[in-house]
Amino acid sequence: MSRKDNKGRVLFKGETQRKDGRYAYSYTDQLGKRHSIYDKDLVKLRLKEKEIHRRMDDGLDPAKADRITVNQMFDRYISLKYDIKPSTRENYIYMYEKYIRESFGKKKLSKVRYSDVKAFYYSLINERGFKPASMEIAHTLLHPTFNMAVRDGYINRNPTDGVMGEIKKSHQWEHKRRHALTIEQQRAVSTFLDTHEDYRGWRPIITVLLGTGMRIGECLGLRWEDIDFKANEIDVNHNLIYRKNLDGKCENHVNSPKTESGKRRIPILEGVKDALLEELELQRCIGFCKDEIDGYSGFIFSTCENHVYTPESVNRAIKRIYTAYNEEETFIAKKEHRDPILLPHFSAHVLRHTFCTRLCENETNLKVIMDIMGHSDIQTTMNIYAEVTGVKKQESMMALSDKILV
Numbered sequence: 001m002s003r004k005d006n007k008g009r010v011l012f013k014g015e016t017q018r019k020d021g022r023y024a025y026s027y028t029d030q031l032g033k034r035h036s037i038y039d040k041d042l043v044k045l046r047l048k049e050k051e052i053h054r055r056m057d058d059g060l061d062p063a064k065a066d067r068i069t070v071n072q073m074f075d076r077y078i079s080l081k082y083d084i085k086p087s088t089r090e091n092y093i094y095m096y097e098k099y100i101r102e103s104f105g106k107k108k109l110s111k112v113r114y115s116d117v118k119a120f121y122y123s124l125i126n127e128r129g130f131k132p133a134s135m136e137i138a139h140t141l142l143h144p145t146f147n148m149a150v151r152d153g154y155i156n157r158n159p160t161d162g163v164m165g166e167i168k169k170s171h172q173w174e175h176k177r178r179h180a181l182t183i184e185q186q187r188a189v190s191t192f193l194d195t196h197e198d199y200r201g202w203r204p205i206i207t208v209l210l211g212t213g214m215r216i217g218e219c220l221g222l223r224w225e226d227i228d229f230k231a232n233e234i235d236v237n238h239n240l241i242y243r244k245n246l247d248g249k250c251e252n253h254v255n256s257p258k259t260e261s262g263k264r265r266i267p268i269l270e271g272v273k274d275a276l277l278e279e280l281e282l283q284r285c286i287g288f289c290k291d292e293i294d295g296y297s298g299f300i301f302s303t304c305e306n307h308v309y310t311p312e313s314v315n316r317a318i319k320r321i322y323t324a325y326n327e328e329e330t331f332i333a334k335k336e337h338r339d340p341i342l343l344p345h346f347s348a349h350v351l352r353h354t355f356c357t358r359l360c361e362n363e364t365n366l367k368v369i370m371d372i373m374g375h376s377d378i379q380t381t382m383n384i385y386a387e388v389t390g391v392k393k394q395e396s397m398m399a400l401s402d403k404i405l406v
Contacts, residue, residue, distance in 0.1 A: 009042065014049075025049050068154060070112065070145065071105040077145045087243060087255055094244060096141050099128065104142075109149050112159045117142070121163055139164050180357035181350065185343055186210065192325045199324070202317050204282075205301050205309075207275035209348055212266050213355035213373055216311045216348040217241050221254060223298040227276060233265045236374065240293070242310040252308060254294040259376040266372055276300070315347050322346065353384070360388040 002010045005017045016024050023045045026036045037052070039045040074096060081089065096105070104120045124130040124138060139160065146158040181189070189210075193203040209219055212234060221240035228235065239257065244250050257263050268276075279300060283289075289302035299308045322343040333340035352373075359369055370381040 005042065012046075012049075015042075015045070025052075027052060066108060066110050068109050068149075069105065070107050070109060070142075071101055073109060073149050073154070074100075074105065074141065074145045077148050085255060087241060087253055090245060091243065092137070092141055095134075095137055099124065099138065100141065109146075109154050112146075114159050114161075114163065117160050117163045118166065121167055125167075135164070135167070179344065179350075180354040181344070181346060183358075184341060186354065188325065188329075188341055188343060189321070192321065192328075196324070199317075199321050202321065204275040204279040205314065206318070206321075206351065208272055208301075209351040210355055211269045211272035211275070213352050213359065214266070215239065215352060215374075216314060217255075218257075218262075218374075219348075220299070220301055220309055220311065220314070221296070222300045223296065224280070224300055225298060227268075227300070229268075229273070232268045232273070234268060236262070236264050236266060238296070240299070240308060242312070252291070252293050252310070254296045257374070261370075261376040262374045264371055264374050311348065318347060319345070356384050357388050360385045 003016075004010055005023070006021070011017065014026050016026075018024060022038050022040055023042050024036050024038050025045055025048070026034060027049075028034055037045070037048050039048065078089070078093065078096075084092070104116075107116065121135065121138070124135065130138065143158065143160045146155070146160050149155050150158055189206070190203075193199055193206065205219065208214070208222075209216070212219070214222075214234075214236060217239035218236050221238050222234070222236075226235045226237065237256070238254050239262075240252060241255055242250060242252050283302075286304065287306050289297070289299040289308060290306045291297065291299060291302070291308050293299075293308070302308055303313075322345065326340070326342050329340045329342060356369070356373055359372065363369055366378065366381055366385060369375075369385065370378055373381065375381045
């Protein structure tokens, strides 16, 4: 005899109606464990039943997937992530704790859909001001977390798949194009540093950045033993980073390059050699750097108190330099009744981009450019090279204009 609910509807196997009117469905999972789900509405209950059977047919464990949160899955993922540096791990955890754990991270694995991920990613961009680099980190945290959930049998597909591809096609993903300093602007910076005592002390490090294309962390991490004046080469084998630890305290640390291509030897240009010798002579007078960081010492660039610089301190100095230059140049140009030659806002990374631009203007071998810059992806080198040669092509055609169309 068929069982019926209080409305006369036939109940299927495993379905019951409780005294309070709610419906229940009981089932046995793959391990023989009994589970029950409930709903006030029989139709909605049966939709849940279908979802449970679908998951079980896919070899999933619906009960666990409904209990486990994104946070719990991430904690397991990061605890088993043995192939990353301690600094990278700390950075990942810091980002997750600050931007994901108290919001998106509380969602149940089984409830997260593609649209949920997309909405969360756009909230990071529109509400938290995330730039492309930060979004890549957020995705680097969530995508493998959901991959692990798929492989562990909690869900049957990764809801983060394809989200970044869609966002990258939108106007939200517009990278702010970095513009290299022109040769005229480079000369203006050099002349200003040479002729202004207040800023002359920054000339060696800015010259080295501009003449080697090193990343700021690589430059600040340089030690005197990394300079081979006989072979005329700089050995780039580590970088100095100033980062926040898990306890919230910021400290300097030494890291090896993220990729093997980051380890390289850069030929020393004559101007760079002069800048290094100038710094060496200065430190012989005022003292060498006192800091020892993660077993490294003898750092080249240090403050008047003999401590290493932070990237922020160098970029603040650069800002003071171009601000002071522009104020002076504007005043002089006005007196001389001409347009001022102003410097754009730039940073240490723009100096790296400037070096790469000059290199691309004068070197056609992409492998040479890639090796000197320490690029791990040839596409990065090709993008800069294509941009530079595109401009040079326009200049060449303009110069040929009156010679071709005669």
